[in-house]
Every structure is written in structure tokens, then in C-alpha cells.
Amino acid sequence: MKRRTFLENTALASTSLFVPSFLASPFGKKTERSRSGRNLVIIQLNGGNDGLNTVIPYRNDIYYRERPRLAISQQEALTITDELAFHPAMDALRPIYDQGHLAVLHDVGYPNPDRSHFRSMDIWHTASDADEYRSEGWLGRYLDNHCTGCDTPYHALEIDDSLSLALKGAERTGFAMSNPDRLQRATENRFLKALGNHQGDDHDHEEVSYLYKTMIDTQRSARYLFEQAGKHRNTVRYPSNRFGDDLALIAKLILADTDTRIYYAGLTGFDTHANQQGAQQRLLKQYADGVSAFVRELEEHDLLDDTLIMTFSEFGRRVAQNGSNGTDHGAANNLFLMGGNLKQRGFVNGGPDLQNLVDGDLKYRTDFRSVYATVLDHWLETDADAVLGGRFDRLKVV
Amino acid sequence: MHHLHHLHNRFGFSPTPTEWQKLQSESVDWAITKLLTDARQNPPVATPNESIPENIRMMNDAERAELFKERLMGVATINAEWLSRMANPQESALLERMCLFWHGHFACDIKSGGLAASYLNTIRKHALGRFGDLAKGIAREPAMIRYLNNQQNRKQSPNENFARELLELFTIGRGNYTEQDIKEAARAFTGWSSNFDGTFRFRRFAHDYGSKTFMNRTGKWDGDDIIDIILEQRATAEFLAAKMYRYFVNPGDDPQHIAQIANHLYDSGYHIGETVEFIMRSDWFYAPGHWHAQIKSPVVLIAGLMRSLGIQTEEPMSLIYMERMLGQVLFKPPNVAGWPGGRHWIDNATLMARLNLPSVMILGSGLVGRAKDDPKASRREDGPKQLRVTVDLRPLLTLGQADTPRVALQQLAAYLLPGIEPPLDLIERYARASSPQESVAFAAIRLMSMPEYQLS
Numbered sequence: 001m002k003r004r005t006f007l008e009n010t011a012l013a014s015t016s017l018f019v020p021s022f023l024a025s026p027f028g029k030k031t032e033r034s035r036s037g038r039n040l041v042i043i044q045l046n047g048g049n050d051g052l053n054t055v056i057p058y059r060n061d062i063y064y065r066e067r068p069r070l071a072i073s074q075q076e077a078l079t080i081t082d083e084l085a086f087h088p089a090m091d092a093l094r095p096i097y098d099q100g101h102l103a104v105l106h107d108v109g110y111p112n113p114d115r116s117h118f119r120s121m122d123i124w125h126t127a128s129d130a131d132e133y134r135s136e137g138w139l140g141r142y143l144d145n146h147c148t149g150c151d152t153p154y155h156a157l158e159i160d161d162s163l164s165l166a167l168k169g170a171e172r173t174g175f176a177m178s179n180p181d182r183l184q185r186a187t188e189n190r191f192l193k194a195l196g197n198h199q200g201d202d203h204d205h206e207e208v209s210y211l212y213k214t215m216i217d218t219q220r221s222a223r224y225l226f227e228q229a230g231k232h233r234n235t236v237r238y239p240s241n242r243f244g245d246d247l248a249l250i251a252k253l254i255l256a257d258t259d260t261r262i263y264y265a266g267l268t269g270f271d272t273h274a275n276q277q278g279a280q281q282r283l284l285k286q287y288a289d290g291v292s293a294f295v296r297e298l299e300e301h302d303l304l305d306d307t308l309i310m311t312f313s314e315f316g317r318r319v320a321q322n323g324s325n326g327t328d329h330g331a332a333n334n335l336f337l338m339g340g341n342l343k344q345r346g347f348v349n350g351g352p353d354l355q356n357l358v359d360g361d362l363k364y365r366t367d368f369r370s371v372y373a374t375v376l377d378h379w380l381e382t383d384a385d386a387v388l389g390g391r392f393d394r395l396k397v398v
Numbered sequence: 399m400h401h402l403h404h405l406h407n408r409f410g411f412s413p414t415p416t417e418w419q420k421l422q423s424e425s426v427d428w429a430i431t432k433l434l435t436d437a438r439q440n441p442p443v444a445t446p447n448e449s450i451p452e453n454i455r456m457m458n459d460a461e462r463a464e465l466f467k468e469r470l471m472g473v474a475t476i477n478a479e480w481l482s483r484m485a486n487p488q489e490s491a492l493l494e495r496m497c498l499f500w501h502g503h504f505a506c507d508i509k510s511g512g513l514a515a516s517y518l519n520t521i522r523k524h525a526l527g528r529f530g531d532l533a534k535g536i537a538r539e540p541a542m543i544r545y546l547n548n549q550q551n552r553k554q555s556p557n558e559n560f561a562r563e564l565l566e567l568f569t570i571g572r573g574n575y576t577e578q579d580i581k582e583a584a585r586a587f588t589g590w591s592s593n594f595d596g597t598f599r600f601r602r603f604a605h606d607y608g609s610k611t612f613m614n615r616t617g618k619w620d621g622d623d624i625i626d627i628i629l630e631q632r633a634t635a636e637f638l639a640a641k642m643y644r645y646f647v648n649p650g651d652d653p654q655h656i657a658q659i660a661n662h663l664y665d666s667g668y669h670i671g672e673t674v675e676f677i678m679r680s681d682w683f684y685a686p687g688h689w690h691a692q693i694k695s696p697v698v699l700i701a702g703l704m705r706s707l708g709i710q711t712e713e714p715m716s717l718i719y720m721e722r723m724l725g726q727v728l729f730k731p732p733n734v735a736g737w738p739g740g741r742h743w744i745d746n747a748t749l750m751a752r753l754n755l756p757s758v759m760i761l762g763s764g765l766v767g768r769a770k771d772d773p774k775a776s777r778r779e780d781g782p783k784q785l786r787v788t789v790d791l792r793p794l795l796t797l798g799q800a801d802t803p804r805v806a807l808q809q810l811a812a813y814l815l816p817g818i819e820p821p822l823d824l825i826e827r828y829a830r831a832s833s834p835q836e837s838v839a840f841a842a843i844r845l846m847s848m849p850e851y852q853l854s
Contacts, residue, residue: 116566118735153746162725163745176745186750189757191828191844198824207693210741211849215753218746273547273559323555324547 038379039254041263041294041309044164045287047271048117049313050280051333052352052362055104056085062354066320070276070327083351089285092292100345101295101304102338103397106352108371109332109364113315117271117329120314125166127369127388138372138387139262140169146382153217154225156262157253159246167264174264175217177225180249184226187219224259231256236297239289243267247294255301270313274324287311295338304340308379308398311336312368318360331361335371337397344397367392374398401426401684403816407854408646408692409433409678410491412702415793417487418813430678434671436490437526442519443479446472446511450595472511477728478714480518481697481721485704496525496674498697499645501728504536504568505736506545508729512596513541526671529638529663533568533625540592546734551588552604558584561624563734569628571637575613582610587621635664639673646677648691649740655682689817690853693743696724698854699752703846706814707759708790716785723751744852756846760789760839791839798838806834807841814845 053070056077057063064071077085078094086093096102112130114120126134136144139156147155156167156174167174177183187193192215201213232255238244246265253260267287272279291309298304316333334352349365356363373392376384385391402421406413410433413421421429448469451457457465484494500521508514517539524532536542537560543549546560561584565575589605592598610619613627628634639660640651647655658680659673666672677683694702700720703709711717721727725748726737737743744752797813800806803826811820829840845851 116562116572117733119572161745161747162742173745176747178747183747183750186747186754189754189847192753192847194824194828195821195848198821205690207690207741207853208850211744211749211852214744214746214749215849218750221746222750273557274550322550322557323552324550324557326550328558 037261037306039261039263039303039307040375040379041250041265041307042166043287043291043309043311044264044266045270045283045311045313046117046121046266046268047313048120048315048317048329049270049283049333050272050276050327051106051313051316052319053276053280054087054090054284055106055334055347055351056087057083057351057354058085059083060351060354062319068321069325070321081347084347087280087284089281090288092288096292096295096338097346101340101342102336102346103342103344104347105335105337105366105371105395105397106347106349107332107362107365108312108335108368109315109362110367110369111364113331113361113364115315115329115331117314122165124312124314124368125164127372135168136170137164137166137168139166139264140173142169142376142380142382142387143167143172143174144169146376146387147380150259150261152221152259154221154258154260156264157225157260158264159249160264160266164264164266167262174262175221175260178246180222180226180229183218183222187222193219225253228253228256228258234297235300236293238293239286241286241290243286244290244293247290251294251297254298254303254307272317272326273322273328274326276321276326291338299340306341307339308341308375309336309338310371310375311338316362319354319357319362320360331358332364333362335368337371339398342397348395348397366395370395399812400689400817402429404684404689405429405433405678406491407702408495409674410495411484411698412705412854414487414705414708415797415813419797426684427679430675433490433492433678434675437493437496437671439490440493440522442522443476443515445515446475448472448510448512454594466509469510469512473508473514473729474511474714474718476511476514476518477721478711478717480728481701481704481717482710484697484701485709487705492674493522493525494701495698496670497521498695499642500525500532502645502731502736502739503641504532504542505731505734506539506542506729507731508541508545510541510596513539513544514729516596517541524670526674527669529668529670530625530629532670533564533629534622536568537564537587537590537621537625538598540596540598543590543592543598548587549591551584551590552601553585553588553606554604556581556584556588556606560584560587560590564624565628567735569625569637570631570634574631574633574637579612582612582619583624585610586612586619586624590621629668632660632664635660635668638668639663642673642677645739646674647683648688650691655680690850692854693740694852694854695737695739695743696721696726696748696752697728699724699755699852703756703759706794706842706846707756708793709759709787710790711785711787713786716787719785720755724748724755749849749852752852753847753849756843758785759787760791760843791842794842795835795838798842803834803837806838810838810842811845814842815848815850818850820845820848820850 053072056072058074058077076088078088079085110130114130123130125137127138128134143156154175158164158167158174158176159178160176161178163174163176196216196219199212201209201216203209229252232252234248234251238248250263269283298307312335313333315330317327317330322328352362369388369392373384373388374395376382376387377394378398483489520535520539524535546563547557548560551557558580562580566572585606589601591601607618609616612619612624615627640656643656643659662676663673731737798806798810800809807822825841825844828844829837831837831840
């Protein structure tokens, strides 16, 4: 363990808000460790990623029997343990695994899994039961009631042109921005500034209030985020695609010690009903290369210990492939956690359990809300039960 | 006067200044009849000329990329033509609005102009006709067949994707069918496929002719039978009525009025036109609680701005670029559930783009789009850096003719923001210009830049 990490993990653990300046990097180019606390980065794989071809149970006969054309052979798979291997496109994750910065949870899901993308994504976003409908997201509820000292509109920031349900609360919401430069220019309108000052955000009509509040918040935030994003240049090269751009932006904001603490990004296209190989290969490569650059950059600046990255998808896919060389919607799936401060590393609950399937689908062993509860409780240090509206077991991984 | 505005905003688009002046002397009844009569003319969109290669497998990567690009340009062309129709007062506003509603309902991501034209023409044909014909037509549209993998739905290996969405999103809604119903419905649609040239093809040998038990009815059902059985369920009328209510009347639910719509829909044999007329002629549709209750979708907003400002363009990408900035690109819904609408349209980024759009349109400023020197510009937004559109402000200026600037402003406000009291002093201060005409144009920009203008 590095000396600096050791110091911070022990003597300074309880006062991590206050890192003395002698701990700051002596290298001019580097930034000092974040003074404001921990970052949570959530990466959503849209469409239902095929977890079984992401982390491959390469010694499992059931896997090869059910996927005669789609299974990834032992020769191709990137062997990690005696049982499990990565998809060949995820070579970049291997060093992260080797350094103990990756934890994979298998068979994460919920009771009575729903196979609709939208419904299942809503369940994940709102942390609801399968038959329960909630209109606030789990992070939105955190912002609403349980997040002290985070009253900036950009405490939770989604790098996209629109905001996900997860970040929508009843009173407070996260902030959506795909490009700080564009947002900044969009708020330079002098009339709109005068209008915001004149009208305020308190109106009888609910939608009018909402629109004014959003406008005024945006005007107040845009310049700040623009300046924060311009403070540092990325010191690592990110892959040339949208996902890479988004992670590069998040890294710049973290490096600048921005008041944002929760970041949300996504990668789309995992709904591979037909001809899965090429599509998943391309997407997993984007994912692994992007995340690897991100982790390296944070590590270079000694910020990885302060950052937790969670990757999930709304469901996994059926164990058996379909007749179109693809896979249909399934149930439980694997979930990745990354960071410099994990308490458990590697495949923390073994591999996928292919023996005990329900209707040909993986059965959940860990409720995704246990992961949320752990993140809320152990990482964001808030009352997870109150945010989630129920008690879920805590995991040891964070 | 507000009733007329409300009617047009919900079952059409913002009226043009000229239409608005004409409406001043007319009744709501007259306006409803005119909307319905105009919708009878229904010219289909033209199918773009797309090359159909003999065998795509024989093409090299460059040729394939070229073909792919040509097809996307085809979609852009149909997209722009449709949006221009929405903005064109010579076209039927009701028909175009209904098509937009059904496009969101039968949401489909389309990657070729030919498929987009065919899909849109099927919607146009039945948008105010019978829902059953519309659903059966859409089930045969190659765009939908490909989007929901019905190409791969074969007797030997059924693919449930289309059957599931048909039940969950297109007709009856969740909670009214079982997983087994989905499996049986999928069997009934086996073999519904498409030819390479983009026409429907029934593959006899891939179809499962066996007996199926769907919603407790057993028979040798095919896809049309399945749709007929679904329509026999009252729950289907209720599901569609709730969706119509939320779209055309109010995003909040009113069980009583939804039940009225559902009964009308069911009793008329799912006649959409008659049901729409029923809503338009119901008193409750005009209740003040429904005014301004909707957030305009980007396409509705853009079409309305084009109508008010007399905007036309020869360049499809200019329109598509606007759609993209605001978060609604025609033929590119986020997923098969369509655009979620309401507050989902609004967040920091999209709201600012909306508020700036009127000035961008009139002044052609480069507010939308990345800076020219950004090396990454071509990656995320490969649209034009400036909008290339022509503006005809004469009708709007006519509306703003008055003895004093204040009266001119009031007239504009009555047209652009009816039922709302904008801060006229502030607007006047930010509308000062060297000529009265310029000042009217500026005042219009300010009014259309107000958050309230986002509501309908």
C-alpha cells in the first residue's frame, strides 16, 4: 500500500474532509486529493447487457450447451480465475481487476423480475418492488431528504441531454448536461436573465414554477460548470466515442473538485436479440476502454480512493441463446463496482449460478436494493432505509 | 378566444398569424368542423429513390457504409417533409398531429427513407380511421417488423419481441395478459416478415399454423385474429382512451372522462376520428384546468414556431438539428415506449435550447451547435453550425400593427401567450429597436422565449 493511502486510510479516515496540504501531490501538474468527500459514478448499460458473455463461466457445461453458437470459447475468453473469464473485448479491465479495484457481484436482481426494458429500468431507477410504481428515483429521494449540505442544483449530474428517473426527486432533481460549453452559451441570453430575476420561480401554476426554477438554476450553474470543466486537461487519452467523451468530462470535473458528488453516465445498444456478437463486442470494448482510461486518470491524481463506480443494466439475458444468434430478455445479471477503496475484490459472490434457473433465467441471489443500501449507507453515509423505504441487507464490498 | 387556441394547440399546432386573424370571427363548432373536413385530404408522402442492391453480402465495407448513409439521408428527407407539413397551413393540422400521436404510440426507430415513408403512409391512412386497421397495418410494416425482430419470429424459434410490445404498449397494456398469452401471440405472428426491398412478406413456411390459446380463446389464430381478440377486450379501449386523454387533454388522469372516451371508442368499433370529434365537442375539454397543462413536445414547439414565424427550409438537416437539440427526432424515439413526454422533455440543457430557439431561428445566430474550432464537433453533432432557414415575418408584423408599441405588444401577447400576463414593461425594454417593425419582431422573440410559451 502506498504511504499516502495508508495515512489516509488510518489516521485521517475520520477527517477525510480535511486533508492537510502536505499530502497534496508534489507534482505541479497533478491535482490535490478531493477535499470535499466522495464521488459516486453510476454507469448504466441500456438495453439489458448479456452478463453471461461479459463475465464468462468458461468451465460450465450448461453455458456451452445452452449457447451452441453464441458461447465464447475457452480459447477466446480472457481467463481471470479458474472459473471465470472476461469477454475478449474487455482486456482493459484486467489491470483494474489485478490491482484489486474491481468487484463483480453475480446474480443481482429482484423478486418477480420484469422483462420489459422500461419497466425493469424504472424498477432499478426507483428501487421499487416489481409490482410497485414510484415516481421518484432513488437518488432523487436521496437529494430530497437525506443529503445534507448538497443544495446546489448540480450535486448530482447526468452527462446526457436529458435526466434519468433515478435522479428525479419530488422536490429536488439532478442536473443534465452533455456539453458544458454549449450549456454556457445557451445561458448568455440577457433577456432571459432579466426575466428570471423579474419573475422568480414561485408561481401558482405548477408547470410554470417548474420551468422557471429549471431556467434559473441552469443560469446559475452553467458558468460554474463551464469553468470547472475548463480547469484541467485530461492527462489520459480516452477512446474516441461518446462514452469516452462523457467519462473524460466527468474526470475533469472530479479533478477540479467540483461540488458535484454524483455522476451518471450511460452506454446504449445492449438489446441484442439478433446477431449479438459484433454489437456486444463493440459496446464492451467502448465500455472497458473508457472505464479503464477513467480509472487510470483518477489513479494518477490519487482520486480513485475517493471514487466508487457502479455499472448496472436493467436485466441480464436468457441463459439459452435464441434462434437468431442473439439472446432475449432475462432476469438477474452481474453488477460491477470499481474504486480504490473496495473492501472486497474480485468475484465476491462467485460466478453465475446456472444450476438453479427459473424459467431458463438466472435467479437473483442479491437484491439490487442491497447494493443501493450499501452504497447509500457505507459510501454516502446516509440513512439508506429511509431513502429506500425499507430494510435491505448491507454488503461488505464497500 | 381561448377555446379556439386550446383546440388548435391540442388537435393541431399553434395557428399561423393569418389563421389566427381569421379565427377571431368564428365559433368553436365551426373550427372543429373545419379541422375535421381539412383532414379528409390526405396526400401520402413520396417514397425516396433508394438503390436496392442485388445482394448486400456481396458489398464491401465502403459500399455498405455508403448505402447506410444514403438510407439515413432518406429518413432525414421524410422527417423534414413531415415536419414541414406540420408547419404548413395548407396541410391538415389535425391529421399531422394525429400522425405524430400515433408515431409516438407505435414508436419505431427507422433507418431507411423507404421504410419510413411506408410506415408514415400507413399511419396517415388510418390516423383518423379504425384503430384495428391501423394496428394491423403497422404489424405489416417492414420498419416495425425489423425494429421488433419479427424477421426472426419463426415457427421453429419464435421471437416474442413484437408480441410483447403489441400487448404491453400498443393495445391493452400491462396487467391484462399473461406471459403465456405473449408466447401464443408470438406464434400467431410467425412468418410475418419483409423483403429486402422493404415490402411485407408472409413466409408461409415460417408460420405456425397450429392451434393457439390466446386470452382463453383457442383456434388456429394468425396475427390479425390476435389483434381482433385484443380489441374485443374493453381493457384495450380503456388503455387507448387513457393515452389519448393524457396526450390531448391533460397529463393527469380523470377516470370519469377517460371512461367516456373509452366507451365511445369501444362502441364506435374503435373509430379514432369519431372519438377525437367526441373529445373536441365535449365541454370538459375546454375547462380552464386543462389550459397550459401540457408541455409542448419539441416537434410541436418547432412546428408552432415555424408557423408563427413563416419559416421554411430547403435543407432537411436544419430541421433535424433542431429536433436533436430539443430531444425529439422523428423516426428515432428513445425506445419502443415512445417519448415519455411531460416534464421529461425539460431539463437544464433542453430548456435553454428551447428558450433560445426563437432568436436562433430569426437571427440565425449560432447559439445552437458547437464552436467551429471544436475538433470533436463532427462526432456528436454532425449538423450544420447555423440554421439555414428562410423567415417570413410579414403576417406576424401585420398582427403587430397598432397605434402604440404597447398595444402592438398586447396584440402579439394575445396571439402568442393567450391567457397569460407577460411582464410587458420588461419585454418592451428588451424589444427596443431602430424601427417599429424590428421592435415587433424583437417583442415576438421575447414572448416566444418565455417559459410559459413552452406550455400548451
